[in-house]
Amino acid sequence: MEQAVIELNGLTKRYGEFTAVSGLNLSIRAGEIFGLLGPNGAGKTTTILMMLGLTEPSAGTATVCGIDATRNPMQVKRRVGYMPDDVGFYEDRTGLDNLVYTARLNRIPAKEARVRAEQMLEKVGLSEAAHKKTGAYSRGMRQRLGLADVLIKQPEVIILDEPTLGIDPEGVRELLTLIRDLSRNEGLTVLLSSHHLHQVQQICDRVGLFVGGKLIASGDLDALSRELDGGPTRLVEADIRGWTPELTDAIAAIEHVSGVTSGDADALDNAAAGDAGSVTVRVAGTADFTPQLASVIVGSGAELLGLRPMRYGLDEIYHRYFEGGDSRDRVH
Ligand SMILES: Nc1ncnc2c1ncn2[C@@H]1O[C@H](COP(=O)(O)OP(=O)(O)OP(=O)(O)O)[C@@H](O)[C@H]1O
Numbered sequence: 001m002e003q004a005v006i007e008l009n010g011l012t013k014r015y016g017e018f019t020a021v022s023g024l025n026l027s028i029r030a031g032e033i034f035g036l037l038g039p040n041g042a043g044k045t046t047t048i049l050m051m052l053g054l055t056e057p058s059a060g061t062a063t064v065c066g067i068d069a070t071r072n073p074m075q076v077k078r079r080v081g082y083m084p085d086d087v088g089f090y091e092d093r094t095g096l097d098n099l100v101y102t103a104r105l106n107r108i109p110a111k112e113a114r115v116r117a118e119q120m121l122e123k124v125g126l127s128e129a130a131h132k133k134t135g136a137y138s139r140g141m142r143q144r145l146g147l148a149d150v151l152i153k154q155p156e157v158i159i160l161d162e163p164t165l166g167i168d169p170e171g172v173r174e175l176l177t178l179i180r181d182l183s184r185n186e187g188l189t190v191l192l193s194s195h196h197l198h199q200v201q202q203i204c205d206r207v208g209l210f211v212g213g214k215l216i217a218s219g220d221l222d223a224l225s226r227e228l229d230g231g232p233t234r235l236v237e238a239d240i241r242g243w244t245p246e247l248t249d250a251i252a253a254i255e256h257v258s259g260v261t262s263g264d265a266d267a268l269d270n271a272a273a274g275d276a277g278s279v280t281v282r283v284a285g286t287a288d289f290t291p292q293l294a295s296v297i298v299g300s301g302a303e304l305l306g307l308r309p310m311r312y313g314l315d316e317i318y319h320r321y322f323e324g325g326d327s328r329d330r331v332h
Pocket residue numbers: 015018020038039040041042043044045046047195
């Protein structure tokens with residue numbers, strides 16, 4: 001069993017009558033990139049603030065690197081780098097000066113502070129902008145400097161609140177790649193809050209779906225997919241020439257198959273009318289049914305042109321959990 005670096009037990013935060021975070025249990029392992037995903041107001045920031053000891057829980061505990069964050073916030077602060085969604089810098093000072101200043105605040109001796117600051121700038125790809133005032137940095141550059149700023153004290157854990165907010169797509173890609181490489185190369189544990197599904201999907205080992213102050217599901221993409229209550233866990237697309245409505249019935253009767261759909265009603269109508277074109281059907285089920293599917297299609301006398309396993313994306317999972325079933329049939 002790998003060691004848990006972040007351990008939340010029954011973590012709860014109430015503001016008067018309102019419960020912002022409710023009975024949160026979560027364990028994040030060393031070296032893991034965990035995405036806290038949820039819509040605005042879900043309680044992500046409140047949870048992060050409790051992990052850092054910056055706000056006191058109403059109930060439960062937040063333990064980070066084995067330290068109780070509420071009782072020993074200063075000790076946690078030494079080992080955890082926190083990047084808020086809007087990092088503040090001294091605008092009239094250079095990127096390098098800002099980093100040296102942070103290093104000095106963290107009691108790093110002057111000479112070493114300068115060396116480390118330069119190393120960090122190199123790491124986040126800002127060496128060329130080292131002597132530029134941060135007031136002239138772009139949003140993407142500021143976020144990269146923010147990352148350098150949390151890394152300079154060599155934390156074991158970094159917590160990033162909406163790190164990609166307001167950055168253009170290329171900047172997002174670069175920043176996410178940087179975060180992933182840092183975690184992989186240096187064994188950093190990363191907790192990342194976001195409501196951008198695709199971004200989280202790109203780099204996180206596991207994701208927690210957070211809504212209304214509750215963690216309603218967590219796991220890797222496959223685990224979340226399996227957790228979809230009553231939902232299919234396997235999805236296969238088949239391209240068929242010579243489809244008939246009877247074939248759909250036969251497919252639906254295969255063991256473990258829970259649904260057969262096609263996005264193209266016209267193609268189905270044409271095929272039913274004897275057209276030689278192909279149709280694509282999407283078959284969902286609760287366990288592997290692919291060999292039987294192939295055999296039923298071929299056995300019906302139709303031609304099987306292609307068979308592709310599909311995967312539920314985080315987008316679909318998110319929509320199913322948060323926004324109801326209207327996107328249930330969408331696949332990547
Ligand atoms: N100091 C406070 N007093 C009262 N309510 C608060 C306070 N701080 C946060 N809340 C409420 O708690 C809920 C959770 O807020 P939080 O900022 O943690 O959400 P979030 O998931 O981080 O959202 P966002 O993505 O918008 O940052 C919100 O409804 C918010 O209004």
